[in-house]
Amino acid sequence: MHLDHSHDGPSAVSADAHRPDGTRRALRVGLGGPVGSGKTATVAALCRALRDRLSIAVVTNDIYTREDAEFLLRNAVLPPERIQAVETGACPHTAIRDDISANLEAVEDLEDAVGPLDLILVESGGDNLTATFSKGLVDAQIFVIDVAGGDDxxxxxxxxxxxxxLLVVNKTDLAPYVGSDLERMARDAKEQRGELPVVFTSLTGQDGVAPVADWIRARLADWAA
Amino acid sequence: MSLTATARITAAPGGSLPVLESDGPLALRRTRTTGPDADARVTVVGAMSAPLGGDRLALEADVRDGARLLVDAAAATVALPGRTPAPAHYDVRLTVGEDAELRWLPEQLISAYGSELCMRTTVQLAATARLVLREEQILGRHGEEPGTLTTRLTVHRAGAPLLDQELRYGPGASVGWDGGAVLGGHRAVGQLLLVDPDMADKPAEPRLLGETAVLTPLAGPAVLVTALAADARLLRRVLDRALDDLTG
Amino acid sequence: MRRSALLVLADGRFPAGGHAHSGGAEAAVKAGRITDAAGLAAFCRGRLHTTGLTSAALAAAAALGHDPYELDRAADARTPSLALRSAARKLGRQMTRAARATWPCAELDALAAAFPRGTHQPVVLGLAARAAGLGPEDAAHCVVYETVSGPASAAVRLLSLDPFQATAVLARLAPEMDQVAERAAAAARQGIDHLPAASAPLLDIAAEQHAAWPVRLFAS
Structure with missing residues (x-):
């Protein structure tokens, strides 16, 4: 046995920005939000929009094992070795916030297996409005809601x-059908979030995920700076 | 009266049996081999329905380098209560040398009501040894509550532990043995262990063999079938099928 | 008196991945072997006296400073199910991460370097206990408690079992947990050759069945 680093070395500290060998690790972005708001569809669209320029991997945290991972695999947004599912014991919010150990194993395994990576998207299983990612796991988080879930x-x-x-209000194309008031949603969001950004998306349209992809590119520019 | 007895077998290459010593209730007979799997076959002929409480029985088999031995039994072993409250002990000690093969296929061990038996099987395998070993524990004779049975199976290969398992059932065991984690009401428990150095290159995949039986690869060139059944006949059917699959 | 460190290590919220594992309860629920608090109690009791004892002794041996390589092999030999060996190593790796962040020390660093894919969780837990200044009895207590608390909290989620009833099951098992922990620590003090190997056929069988399910809530 030998010690390859000191006891307060990098790999013991979950949020450290460097890998054990000293290189900068990938930017980790969490995507959370209620069931059915379009998290997995957003992840798929982001992969398609960014994969030509960036080395990407995805970690899913399903309620039922592997469901979201299977969706991404079926739609072939990334090669299978770049998608890893974390099993969450029926509590996805625990796995992204209270006990992030399995997710940290997953992101590090991905960097080891297919790295170096620029970006790892960590998707939460559909959860409630209180679910947030631990800062020990991700560097930035996106919350995805949709207009059909209610404009309040x-x-x-x-x-x-x-x-x-970043707050993403998805499925704007449905607003007229479900009677959601987009202006009111924007106003309320501004009130709740102050200067934090909000974008509106419709993934059915051409390049509908562009506002989110642009935001991620900006975060990556900051991360690499 | 409790008794102490040790029977011994030594198998050498070419089918010779330099040692074949019966003792007490453990009568050993050389029997005719029925297939190409062994050069020598020994059948344990139970002269009494031992072991009784207080007995100390041992059966030793040494399969020398290059030898191939099959050991089976003429009848099931029934653990019965003795005149003393002491438990019976039955030790099986098996040694298999380099390029040697042992097929250890005894009949069932039946734990009769009121009996208490500690059975211990220890196996030392050389690195290139092959082994097929079957154990079946039947808890109680037909329609009877079981006695208290402890069986420990310890297998070392090239000096390192390969399998170590202890099963404890019956009224003298710790509570919980019949619950949903251990037996779930089943009364027949079996293990089939196959060690084959060739598996180092092609590890087996786990396989489900019905509702309550499974084949799993061990952390070494070996697989273990673990099976539960309602009775001895159903258990044997599962293990026989697995044995055919694995060695056929 | 080291009770507080023990509580930190034994806390169900200790971030080492346990929440995603049911300790065999998910498979037992589906097979109809746990349907209520009584079935949960019988399940927990069986697990406690079999794999609970075996795992607790491994943890106690690690806490005593026995060689982790030898303990790793002893744990492999006592875990015939591939699914359970994989789960134990996965949880061991997560426990290593959590323990190194919680109680940094050279021994845990050495363990992480020696087993990059993780060793069996009880072995890591024993070393974590050691790093926390705890002894073999403490490590054994920790393991026996999680042996039964894991299935109990999973049963609450899987069966919508009354959480008060589930906790009462644990409380009633407390004297047995103490006995098993003491036996485990006593065996560990006698050395690796004396470690118990108590096993549970249904846990092994059901673990492989569970691992083959396409859809499940818990990792094991």
Whole structure:
């Protein structure tokens, strides 16, 4: 046995920005939000939009094992070795916030297996409005809600809506059909979030994920700086 | 009266049996081999329905380098209560040398009501040894509550532990033995162990063999079938099928 | 008196991945072997006296400073199910991460370097206990408690079992947990050759069945 680093060395500290060999690790972005708001579809669209320029991997945290991972595999947004599912014991919010050990194993395994990576997207299983990612796991987090879930969600707030680094209001194409008031959602979100950004997306449209992809590119520029 | 007895077998290459010593209830007979799997076959002929409480029985088999031995039994072993409250002890000690093969296929061990038996099987395998070993524990004769049975199976290969398992059932065992983690109401428990150095290159995949039986690769060139069944006949059916699959 | 460190290590919220594992309860629930608090109690009791004892002794031996390589091999030999060996190593790796961050020390660093894919969780837990200034009895207590608390909290989620009933099951098992922990620590003091190997056929069988399910809530 030998010691390859001191006891307070990098790999014991989950949020450290460097890998054990001293190189900068990938930017980790969490995506959370209620069931059905389009998290997995957003991840898939982001992979398609960014994969030509960036080395990407995805970790999913399903309620039922592997469901979201299977969706991404079926849609072939990334090669299978770049997608890893974390099993969450029926509590995805625990795995992304209270006990992040399995997710940290997953992101490090991905960097070891297919790295070096620029970006790892960590998707939470569909959860409630209180679910947020631990800062020990991700560097930035996106909260995805949709207009069909009710236009009062931004007003209700909750940690996801108020503190996420980016709030995505998805499925704007459905607004006329479900009677959601997009302006009101924008106003309420501004009130809850102050200067934190909000984007509106419709993934059915051409390049619908562009506002989110642009935001991630900006975070990557900051990360690499 | 309790008794102490040790029977011994030594098998050498070419089918010779330099040692074949019966003792007390453990009568050993050389029998005719029925297939190409062994050069010598020994059948344990139970002269009494031992072991009784207080007895100390031992059976030793040494399969020398290059030898191939099959050991089976003429009848099931029934653990019965003795005149003393002391438990019976039955030790099986097996040694298999380089390029040697042992097929250890005894009949069932039946734990009769009121009996208490500690059975211990220890196996020392050389690195290139092959082994097929079957154990079946039947808890109680037909329609009877079981006695208290402890069986420990310890297998070392090239000096390192390969398998170590202890099973404890019956009224003298710790509570919980019949619950949903251990037996779940089943009364027949079996293990089939196959050690084959060739598996080092092609490890087996786990395989489900029905509702309550499974084949798993061990952390070494070996697989273990673990099976539960309602009775001895159903258990044997599962293990026979697995044995055919693995060695057929 | 080292009770507080023991509580930190034994806390169900200790971030070492345990929450995603049911200790065999998910498979037992599906097979109808746990349907209520009584079935949960019988399940927990069986697990406690079999793999609970075996794992607790491994942890106690690690806490005493026995060679982790030898303990790793002893644990492999006592875990015939591949699914359970994989789960134990996965949890061991997560426990290594959590313990190194919680109680940094050279011994845990050496363990992480020696087993990059993780060793069996009880071995790591024993070394974590050692790093926390705890003894073999403490490590054994920790293991026996998680042996039964894991299935109990999983049963609450899987069966919507009344959480008060589930906790009462644990409370009633407490005297047995103490006995098993003491036996485990006593065996560990006698050395690696004296470690118990108590096993549970249904846990091994059901673990492989569970691992083959396409859809499940818990990792094991």
């Amino acid at each position: 969600i931004p007003r209700k707030g909750g940690p996801g809506v108020t503190t996420a680094d």
